[in-house]
Amino acid sequence: MGIIEYKFFIAGRFIFLMGLRMTATIIGWWIYLLTKSPLALGLVGLSEVIPALLLALPAGHYIDITEKRKLLLKCISLYTICIGVLVYLSSAHAAASFSPLALATCICGVIAATGAIRAFSGPTFSAMIAQIVPPTLLPAAVSISSATWLIGSIAGHAAGGFMIAYLGIHNSFFFILALVITGLLLLSNLKVKPILHKATSNSWNSMMEGLNYVFKTKEILGAMTLDLFAVLFGGAVALVPIFAKDILHIGPVGFGWLNAAADIGSIIMVTILTIRPLKRNQGRILFFAVGGFGICILLFALSKFYWLSFAALLLSGCMDGISVIIRSTILQLKTPGELRGRVMSVNSMFINSSNELGQFESGVMAKLLGVVPSVIFGGSMTIAVALITWFKAPSLRKMEY
Numbered sequence: 001m002g003i004i005e006y007k008f009f010i011a012g013r014f015i016f017l018m019g020l021r022m023t024a025t026i027i028g029w030w031i032y033l034l035t036k037s038p039l040a041l042g043l044v045g046l047s048e049v050i051p052a053l054l055l056a057l058p059a060g061h062y063i064d065i066t067e068k069r070k071l072l073l074k075c076i077s078l079y080t081i082c083i084g085v086l087v088y089l090s091s092a093h094a095a096a097s098f099s100p101l102a103l104a105t106c107i108c109g110v111i112a113a114t115g116a117i118r119a120f121s122g123p124t125f126s127a128m129i130a131q132i133v134p135p136t137l138l139p140a141a142v143s144i145s146s147a148t149w150l151i152g153s154i155a156g157h158a159a160g161g162f163m164i165a166y167l168g169i170h171n172s173f174f175f176i177l178a179l180v181i182t183g184l185l186l187l188s189n190l191k192v193k194p195i196l197h198k199a200t201s202n203s204w205n206s207m208m209e210g211l212n213y214v215f216k217t218k219e220i221l222g223a224m225t226l227d228l229f230a231v232l233f234g235g236a237v238a239l240v241p242i243f244a245k246d247i248l249h250i251g252p253v254g255f256g257w258l259n260a261a262a263d264i265g266s267i268i269m270v271t272i273l274t275i276r277p278l279k280r281n282q283g284r285i286l287f288f289a290v291g292g293f294g295i296c297i298l299l300f301a302l303s304k305f306y307w308l309s310f311a312a313l314l315l316s317g318c319m320d321g322i323s324v325i326i327r328s329t330i331l332q333l334k335t336p337g338e339l340r341g342r343v344m345s346v347n348s349m350f351i352n353s354s355n356e357l358g359q360f361e362s363g364v365m366a367k368l369l370g371v372v373p374s375v376i377f378g379g380s381m382t383i384a385v386a387l388i389t390w391f392k393a394p395s396l397r398k399m400e401y
Contacts, residue, residue, distance in 0.1 A: 003132065003133060003137075005132050005189070005190060005191055006132050006133055006141065008186055008187065008189040008190060009128065009129075009132055009187065009190060010144065010145065010148050011186050012183045012184070012185075012186030012187035012189075012190075013125060013145075013148070013149070013152070013183070013187070014148045014149075014151065014152045014183075015152075015179050015180075015182050015183040015186065016076060016079075016179070016180055016183030016184070016187070017149060017152035017153065017156065017183075018152040018153075018155045018156040018159070018179060019083070019156065019176045019177075019179035019180045019183065020079075020156065020180075021152060021153045021155070021156025021157050021160065022156040022157075022159055022160040022163065022172065022175075022176050022179070023083065023086070023156075023160075023173075023176055024156075024157075024160075025156065025157050025160025025161060025164075025255075025256060025259050026160050026163070026164060026169055026172055026173070026176075027044060027086075027107060027111070028041060028044070028238075028240070028241045028259075029160075029161075029164055029169075029241050029252065029255060030090070030107070030169055031044055031104055031107060032241040032242065032245065034100040034101075034103055034104045035100065035101070035104050037367075038239065038242055038362075038363050038366035038367055038371060039363045039364065039366070039367045040104060040363070041238055041239065041241065041242070041359065041362075041363045042238065042359055042360040042361070042362060042363015042364050042366075042367075043108060043360070043363065044107070044108060044111055044359065045235075045238060045357065045358070045359025045360045045363070046357075046359075046360040047108040047109070047111045047112045047115065048111045048112065048114060048115035048118070049115060049357050049360065050112065050115065051112050051113075051115040051116035051119065052115040052116070052118050052119045052348065052349075053349055054119075055116055055119035055120070056119050056345045056346070056348055056349040057208070057210070057211065057342075057345060057346075057349075059119040059120045059123065059345050059348075060123060060210050060342035060343070060344065060345025060346065061210075061342060062120070063120065063123055063124050063127060063342070063344075063345065064127075064195075064339070064340070064342055065195060066195065067192060067193060067195060068124050068127060068128050068131070068193045069128075069187075069190045069191065069192050069193055070192075071120060071124055072121060072124045072125065072128070072187060072190075073184065073187060073188060075117050075120050075121035075124065076121065076180065076183060076184045076187065077184065078113075078117050079114065079117055079121070079180055080177065080180050080181060080184065082110050082113050082114050082117070083173060083176055083177045083180055084177060085110050086107070086110055086173045086176075087170070087173045087174060087177060089103060089106055089107060089110070090169045090170040090172075090173055091170055092170075118348075119345070119348065122344075122348050123344035123345040123347070123348050124344075126331075126340075126344040126347070127340040127344050128190075128193065129141055129142065129145055129332070130332065130340060131193045131194070132190075138332055138333070139277070139329055139332075139333070140274075142325075142328050142329055142332050143270065143273065143274040143277070143325060143329075144274065145328075146270050146321075146324050146325055146328055147267060147270045147271060147274055150263055150266045150267040150270055150321065150324075151267050153260075153263040153266075154260050154263040154264050154267055157256060157259040157260035157263055158256045158257055158259075158260040159256070160172070160256055160259070161252045161253050161254070161255045161256010161257060161259060161260075162252075162253055162256055163175065164252040164255075164256070165251065165252040165253050165256075209339060209342055210339055210342025210343045210345060210346050211342075211346050213335075213339055213342075213343055214343060214346045214347075217334055218393070218395045218396070219283075219330055219334060219395060219396055219399050220330060220331060220334055220335075220343075222389070222393040222395065222396030222399075223286065223326065223327045223330050223331070223396060223399075224327070224346075224347060225389065225393075226286065226287070226290055226323075226385065226386070226389050226393070226396070227290070227323055227327055229381075229382070229385040229389075230290045230293060230294070230323070230382050230385060230386070231358050232357055232358045232361060233294075233358065233361070233377075233378045233379075233381035233382045233385065234293055234294060234297045234316075234358065234378050234379060234381075234382040235357075235358025235359050235361060235362045235378060236297050236300055236301065236313075236362065236375045236378060236379070237259065237262060237313070238358065238359035238362040238363065239362050239363075239366055239371055239374070239375060240255065240258055240259050241255060242366070242371050243258070243300075243309065243371070244258055244259075246371075247304070247371070247372075248304075248305075248306050248309060250306055254306065257310065258306070258309060258310055258313065261309075261310045261311075261313035261314045261317065262313045262314070262316050262317035262320065263317055264314055264317060265313070265314040265315055265316065265317025265318040265319075265320070265321065266317040266318065266320050266321035266324065267317075267321070268317075268318060268321070269317070269318040269319075269321030269322055269325075270321045270324065270325060273321070273322070273325050278325075278326070280400055281400065282326050282329075282330075282399055282400055282401060283326075283395075283396045283397050283398055283399030283400065284397055284398075285322060285326065286322070286323060286326045286327070286396070286399075287386055287389070287390050287396075287397060289319045289320070289322035289323045289326075290319070290323060290382065290385070290386040291382075291383055291386040291387070292315070292319040293316050293319035293320055293323070293382060294379045294380070294381075294382030294383035294385075294386065295379070295383065296312050296313070296315045296316035296319060296379075297312075297316060297375060297378055297379030297382060298375075298376060298379035298380065298383075299312040299315075300312035300313055300316070300375065300379075301372050301375035301376045301378075301379060302372075302376070329401060330399070330401065331343070331344075331347060333401060358378075361378070362374060362375070362378065365377060365378070
């Protein structure tokens with residue numbers, strides 16, 4: 001795609017996202033080293049999801065009445081400050097000044113701040129795509145955007161494990177800080193965007209318009225609901241630090257690759273679908289992908305071998321890649337421009353927050369049932385959700401675009 005502004009957008013988001021994924025990988029390992037508790041891993045997710053959910057609807061309204069380039073740059077600047085705080089918390093001075101529990105609490109506080117920022121930054125990124133590329137190029141732009149998002153995730157997850165091994169946690173955060181600043185500089189080349197929705201006196205009604213539109217548009221609602229529960233119950237990736245350290249007995253490098261396995265599978269599938277797009281039966285394929293995802297999670301839970309665990313997560317990523325492409329395309333094609341920020345915020349409530357809720361659910365269930373039984377439960381529930389939705393949402397099952 002030859003649109004220069006889109007290239008700056010993709011490159012800046014890619015580098016920024018890679019830094020965020022490195023941060024998530026490192027924090028998961030770091031928290032488990034500090035606490036040795038599966039529940040603590042779940043609380044990290046809960047720390048992020050609470051502010052993200054509380055702010056989602058007002059954030060969508062604010063995004064639609066605000067110039068998006070300026071808002072996005074503000075959000076990334078605030079992320080930069082959060083990474084700077086993590087640089088200090090990982091220093092020798094902080095380790096000598098605070099107990100492990102106090103450090104873990106401070107880390108959760110920083111994660112809560114990033115959750116609040118994400119309520120604004122995530123939907124803004126999504127809403128800007130349709131203002132950068134013309135409608136005729138939007139499906140291709142969505143595929144490219146999804147592919148680069150997944151590549152950034154892979155690079156971040158894998159590099160996070162390598163950096164823990166070779167740089168240590170403290171120096172790794174310095175590197176991440178440099179990445180986020182680079183992403184900020186690239187995104188500063190975007191053009192000022194027109195405001196398509198004017199502020200009204202009744203802000204509450206404006207906020208609810210996005211939610212009402214989602215519930216009125218059955219294809220969007222069905223795709224979001226299916227993905228929400230699949231990610232909520234299939235959040236086994238949150239427990240990868242425990243599987244890596246205590247079950248598979250691998251170090252930080254192996255942990256990084258295991259953490260990246262699902263994203264590697266996703267990018268393989270997204271690349272295939274970018275070259276050979278789905279022509280028909282997209283709704284039906286979405287259901288098969290979610291059910292296949294649940295089967296892969298079950299296989300991961302039962303595996304005692306590193307290569308099999310890696311393969312299971314790789315295949316789960318392939319299934320997730322299909323879901324991402326279909327859901328993202330439905331969302332972009334069926335959302336009018338003046339509602340884009342608010343609908344993307346609702347999508348963030350359904351999908352992005354479900355990752356952290358899934359992380360919390362995994363941590364709680366691991367505490368109650370044990371690590372392996374909790375992942376078996378999650379995989380089984382994902383398959384059940386796919387089966388129930390198959391019969392309850394016939395319009396999604398028949399969906400084609």
